[in-house]
Amino acid sequence: MRDRAPPQLPPGASSEAEKKAVKEWFENLRDQICEAFEELEDGLEGSMLPPGRFERKAWEREGGGGGVMSIMRGRVFEKVGVNISTVHGSFSPDFAAGVPGADQDASFWASGISLVAHMCSPRVPAVHMNTRHIVTTTRWFGGGTDLTPMIFNRKDAALFHAALKEICDEHDEDYYPRFRDWCDEYFYLPHRGESRGIGGIFYDYLNTSDWQSDFAFTQDVGRTFLEIYPQLVDAHMRERWSEDEREQQLIKRGRYVEFNLLHDRGTQFGLKTGGNVEAILMSMPPEAKWP
Amino acid sequence: MRDRAPPQLPPGASSEAEKKAVKEWFENLRDQICEAFEELEDGLEGSMLPPGRFERKAWEREGGGGGVMSIMRGRVFEKVGVNISTVHGSFSPDFAAGVPGADQDASFWASGISLVAHMCSPRVPAVHMNTRHIVTTTRWFGGGTDLTPMIFNRKDAALFHAALKEICDEHDEDYYPRFRDWCDEYFYLPHRGESRGIGGIFYDYLNTSDWQSDFAFTQDVGRTFLEIYPQLVDAHMRERWSEDEREQQLIKRGRYVEFNLLHDRGTQFGLKTGGNVEAILMSMPPEAKWP
Numbered sequence: 073m074r075d076r077a078p079p080q081l082p083p084g085a086s087s088e089a090e091k092k093a094v095k096e097w098f099e100n101l102r103d104q105i106c107e108a109f110e111e112l113e114d115g116l117e118g119s120m121l122p123p124g125r126f127e128r129k130a131w132e133r134e135g136g137g138g139g140v141m142s143i144m145r146g147r148v149f150e151k152v153g154v155n156i157s158t159v160h161g162s163f164s165p166d167f168a169a170g171v172p173g174a175d176q177d178a179s180f181w182a183s184g185i186s187l188v189a190h191m192c193s194p195r196v197p198a199v200h201m202n203t204r205h206i207v208t209t210t211r212w213f214g215g216g217t218d219l220t221p222m223i224f225n226r227k228d229a230a231l232f233h234a235a236l237k238e239i240c241d242e243h244d245e246d247y248y249p250r251f252r253d254w255c256d257e258y259f260y261l262p263h264r265g266e267s268r269g270i271g272g273i274f275y276d277y278l279n280t281s282d283w284q285s286d287f288a289f290t291q292d293v294g295r296t297f298l299e300i301y302p303q304l305v306d307a308h309m310r311e312r313w314s315e316d317e318r319e320q321q322l323i324k325r326g327r328y329v330e331f332n333l334l335h336d337r338g339t340q341f342g343l344k345t346g347g348n349v350e351a352i353l354m355s356m357p358p359e360a361k362w363p
Numbered sequence: 364m365r366d367r368a369p370p371q372l373p374p375g376a377s378s379e380a381e382k383k384a385v386k387e388w389f390e391n392l393r394d395q396i397c398e399a400f401e402e403l404e405d406g407l408e409g410s411m412l413p414p415g416r417f418e419r420k421a422w423e424r425e426g427g428g429g430g431v432m433s434i435m436r437g438r439v440f441e442k443v444g445v446n447i448s449t450v451h452g453s454f455s456p457d458f459a460a461g462v463p464g465a466d467q468d469a470s471f472w473a474s475g476i477s478l479v480a481h482m483c484s485p486r487v488p489a490v491h492m493n494t495r496h497i498v499t500t501t502r503w504f505g506g507g508t509d510l511t512p513m514i515f516n517r518k519d520a521a522l523f524h525a526a527l528k529e530i531c532d533e534h535d536e537d538y539y540p541r542f543r544d545w546c547d548e549y550f551y552l553p554h555r556g557e558s559r560g561i562g563g564i565f566y567d568y569l570n571t572s573d574w575q576s577d578f579a580f581t582q583d584v585g586r587t588f589l590e591i592y593p594q595l596v597d598a599h600m601r602e603r604w605s606e607d608e609r610e611q612q613l614i615k616r617g618r619y620v621e622f623n624l625l626h627d628r629g630t631q632f633g634l635k636t637g638g639n640v641e642a643i644l645m646s647m648p649p650e651a652k653w654p
Contacts, residue, residue, distance in 0.1 A: 333624035343554040356653035
């Protein structure tokens with residue numbers, strides 16, 4: 073990924089009130105998403121399975137902070153995990169060298185929400201969404217969302233991108249083209265010569281010197297996800313699918329596994345530095361194939 | 364892995380006749396293994412599926428050489444791949460720096476056999492076997508075999524290790540304890556705090572200055588695998604298994620995927636340097652779960 077280091081801010085630039093607001097926003101977004109997803113579970117009539125419900129599990133991080141995993145195994149969502157974490161501490165010297173604002177003072181605070189949904193139906197696209205705020209001696213927002221259809225659907229792809237473009241444009245007309253390209257670049261499997269899905273947006277090191285505005289943009293990304301993704305699910309979750317389509321889905325999920333374990337920097341970093349394995353690997357598909 | 368660099372040999376130490384003998388041995392071993400595995404397929408009576416047969420597919424390497432994949436999808440072997448490759452060329456400067464005998468002259472020749480078997484029955488252990496010969500300005504043998512039971516079976520583990528110990532001891536009484544420990548160290552998933560299976564042996568940079576003897580050891584590892592693994596398969600392939608056991612197998616295979624993509628240096632190196640993706644990922648299980 074390109075290195076877009078934000079401008080250096082004075083130490084202590086992030087007030088406790090601002091951190092609290094960020095943390096509460098992520099928790100609030102998680103609650104809204106879980107509610108919307110449970111409503112989709114309720115909305116699937118005629119299934120022999122009961123509607124799924126999220127289960128929550130808190131975890132603590134050695135070194136400071138922790139998080140809450142919310143997992144649902146349902147009849148629309150085969151497996152969906154929403155993880156909230158707010159952690160603080162000090163980066164290892166090796167790692168700190170690569171983090172903006174951490175080379176002199178390695179202490180950090182970070183809060184974020186991370187979501188991956190693997191769907192029962194191959195007609196419903198899988199999705200990933202993550203937004204985060206990181207504070208060192210400087211601070212920035214990052215995140216994004218990308219859609220992984222199992223069966224390509226032009227209309228879904230257009231709706232997803234249009235919703236993201238609309239909200240990006242409200243903040244800065246430069247955002248959508250930059251963040252869309254960044255997403256395409258990041259979610260690419262070089263050894264397969266394949267993109268993970270149909271993209272979306274990805275951004276990092278966002279610091280325009282207007283903290284309120286950057287926070288507002290990050291909130292809008294979450295809100296847009298909450299609006300558009302349930303629409304796509306609802307549009308397809310009642311369609312019948314064939315065994316061939318299910319097989320195609322399981323193979324596509326294998327690519328998702330390859331991306332997560334070979335390329336996803338969050339996963340690799342988390343696993344190699346002793347993060348919470350269950351929370352990190354919540355993104356793995358419930359079932360995958362390499363026939 | 365520990366770095367056991369072999370002594371520097373004069374350039375040209377490996378004659379064309381020796382390379383030819385190594386390559387032919389690997390091909391011969393492949394033929395014997397495929398035959399033995401097809402016999403096991405024939406030996407499962409009462410299945411509604413036909414006995415599996417290997418299919419071969421040759422591939423070429425840009426830069427020199429190539430290989431042949433043999434894959435079988437059967438009624439005993441859910442998916443087994445045996446890959447033979449003999450390649451030559453010049454290492455990239457970055458990579459050459461870490462390879463014994465390649466820092467001054469980056470040209471190399473390498474030949475090997477690599478096998479991974481994922482079994483239909485959770486009662487039959489999965490297995491990996493690989494042996495290879497690498498020639499730079501020096502040369503060495505490497506390889507090993509390790510067993511991954513889905514359901515732990517003390518007798519199988521004892522038989523597998525006893526067979527390996529016996530053949531190691533015939534060559535050097537130091538080999539078995541060293542190569543067993545090396546295997547345990549290598550096939551360990553730190554983020555899970557779990558071993559991949561019950562181990563076996565793993566060796567690398569084997570160069571005792573007696574090329575014939577090192578080659579003979581490598582051949583004996585192949586022969587021992589060919590003798591012991593089909594016995595273990597035959598002992599269990601007719602047992603009934605439960606859905607719970609199958610589920611346990613699919614979850615254990617997820618760990619296999621994690622090892623291959625996160626830690627296996629062959630896989631990572633191959634994928635990152637543009638190797639033959641199909642041959643490299645032949646080791647992936649046909650189906651895996653992260654429920």
